[in-house]
Amino acid sequence: MLIDWFTVGAQTLNFLILVWLMKRFLYKPILNAIDAREKRIAAELADADAKKAEAKKERDEFQHKNETFDKERVALLKTATDAAEVERQKLFGEARTAADALRTKREEALQNEQRNLNQEIIRWTQKEVFAIARKALADLANANLEEHMSEAFVQRLRALSGTAKEQLATALKGSTRPVSVRSALNLPPAQQAAIQKAINETFSADIHIQFETVPDLVGGIELSASGQKVAWSIADYLATLEKSAGELLHKQEKAAVKPEAKANAKPIAKAEPKTNGKPDPKPQTTKSEPKPETKT
């Protein structure tokens, strides 16, 4: 008999025990482990998704911030560039103004210098001219000249009239000290007598005269008393000439300053395109200078 019923029963029991053992030791733990792992993986995936979403959000935010930053930077840069441009223009303007002022000042200085030099030259020339004249006349002065001069003085005395004569007369009469008659050279006694005579006759009084020798007079005779004076001397002529020449020069200077002040405004405006700073106002000043001279 192939079937042993005892064995059948035993095997059935064995099988049931095996089922229980397998359930206990194999299926339950393994299936639980698989489930736990699946849950864990699902959780991790969900977490990863969440993190991904968060990362995306953060990236978007960052991108947005970047864009904003870029915009701000561009705006700031533009503002800074504009400000720099304005500053540049301002500085440029200031520099130009300063340069213009400096140039004007320099031009003025140059003009002043030139004017001073001109005046110096004129003065020096004048001085030299008079010195030469003085020297020449002093060299020419001799006895004959003295004689002529005393004659000329006497003529002048006699020619005195009106208020000048009266004033001189009162001065001569009123003076306590002797009236001094100065001459460049020592007058000979004949001429001294002639002069004494002429004075006495002119003023109708006996006036005490003291003769003095003064080389500064160059040539000529001078009578002075209490501020009143009658003279004929080359020095006197020269002084008169010098005085008038000085007045003329003074007028010239005044006339020269006026056109310069007018001309100053023009060169600044004209000079702007020319950055080289060439001394172009010079010809203008040289032009203006001779003008008053030609008038004289």
Added chain:
Amino acid sequence: MRLSPDELIVWQLGWFKLNGTIVFTWGLMLVLAVGSKLVTRHLSVDLARSRWQNLLEIVIAAIEKQIQEVGLQQPKKYIGFLGTLFLFVAASALCTIIPGYEPPTASLSTTVALALCVFVAVPFFGIAGQGVGGYLKSYAEPTFIMLPFNIISEVSRTLALAVRLFGNMMSGAMIIGILLTITPFLFPIVMTALGLLTGMVQAYIFFILAAVYIAAATRKTKTVPESTPAK
């Protein structure tokens, strides 16, 4: 020449006798239980796990998937019974490579015992699934005339289960035994390999048939019949 390991008596006391079938079954049970215990002792729920755990997970996941494909929607409820059927039959076939070993499934007593278990399990799960009335009503499907034929089918398929497994396993062992006496070199090795293959196929057949029977018993009469597995 033994036809069945039942005839190998190890120890006997009156009607109680320990034959080869029972002893080998105990051996298998010990190996399976202790092996499972050892592997599942340090189970890992992390992604990293031991190779043995990985192997068992693959096997159990495959069984679970097969049960599901047969049409049982809650495989965890049936995996204890059906999985153990497969594992026991497969393990007893695999162990034929061990010299001196005789598979307990080559004993008609064992196969009958397994078939009887299925015979009892089908109505058990059927009644659990759709109640006593529902289950009994399934015998009268599609008409009442089919009742006797259904009952005959129930008994005959149980017998067929037992005899099919016994015949295949016993023949395999027998062929190897005969061939060893005729051509004791190379050819028995080939036949052993073939025996392993037939053993695995039989384990699968036994498992899948039991699953189909249970699935048929638990399926609600009103529901649309689900497609039977391709295998």
